[in-house]
Amino acid sequence: MKVLIIEDDDIYASALEIMIEDMGYQVAGIANNPTEALCLFRATSPDLVLMDIQLRGGGSGIDTARQMPSVPIIFVTAMQEDEVFEQAVQTDPFAYINKPVDRLALERSIRLAMHKYKNSLRSNDGSALHLKVGRQVQKVPIDYIYYLKVEKKQVIIALTDHQQVKVRMPLSKLTKLLPKQYFIQVHQSYTVNIRRVDKVTENYVQIGGEQIPISRRLKTPLIDALEKLKFKF
Template sequence: MNILIVEDDPIFAQGLQAMLEEMGYHSLGIAQEANEALRLMSATQPDLILMDIHIRGAMDGIEVAEQMKQRSLMIPVIFLTSLQNQETFSRAKQTNPFAYLSKPVEVAQLQRAIELALHKYAHKSSHLNEWANDVAIQNSFFVKAGRRIQKVHIPDIYYLEVDRNYSTIMLKDQPLKVRMTFKELSQKLPGHQFLKINKSYIVNLAKVDNADLEKNEVQVGQYVVPLSKRYRKDLLKALDIG
């Protein structure tokens, strides 16, 4: 279990690390301010975040949690704070944290909070695919990539490579690997725009630049995708060539 600590008090942060070690968890490190916290979240993909509300920088811990939602960083958060006012609690509640603990924190209290947070997150994760389908809109859809829920803009897709239960969505800048079958992906794509040209490849026809029928290759932007003879006629028909 990998846990990231967001805390600007070094003594308290070291105390948290000691507690986590005692409980058998692994600390991925300590972030003392908002930008550092967000960078480490993206880089290390923690299983859980212990977030102090009052931290250094332009954003407090609650605003960091809001940024996480905007960036689709679906990581459970436990807030830690010495602030006792209702306004702070009300703001924190809007980010749907998995727990809210007041400082100082005892080992048993933290242990229970972590166990409950992970239990609640596991239950919530079982419904992520349903949620992703519900929020798909117009020219985009959502996929679960690792611990992230990622929006994919359909016009940005060059091609898809399918390997059993996994698929790679090839975008301009980077590949996006997801646990999805060909059937699951096909349901999210407009059939008139995407064509299967090989048992493992589906291309975005809008991105096709040329096809070499001698080499059995299709140029899709900067990528070259193999063309199966079986699907050659389908490609010619889709490109409106007799």
């Protein structure tokens, strides 16, 4: 799991980095101002963000958090004012921790944040995803999904009713939210719902009239999954 650290104090950022790596997580990067933070966020696609509230250059971690969709954020700050806390709450963070940070408290906050985040994206019965699209949350029935496609730093979810849902989330992260026995990545830019496959050739999969390319290294897992589904080639 990749964690992005946004902290204006270099010494404290290093301390957080040591704690994160000691927990077995990967540090995606460290930023101390909003511009650098957003650049790293887009470049690394972290799984979680640790966000200070006061950033360098007069920047605000709260305003920066509003520009980071589809990722759990934990505020780590020395600020204890009620007004600041209420402003932070408006960004729907997964935790708010006051400095100095206790390692065990941070580790448990991260684990709870990831657990809550994954559950928040699925319906109670696991039949749908709840995805942030713009400023709204949209329900996407899993059975209606044809395939996922990466296009211009976003993922397009193609549905059976010829509708599309566009989300800003890495393909790998979105694929992990779906039933792994049915959703198989066949190309660096595509994941398909094998229950919707109409035809398989040497070079592509056909779903709903669309021809989706197959990567050579990913073809074997696809064939294995289709055979378990008793697909007729």
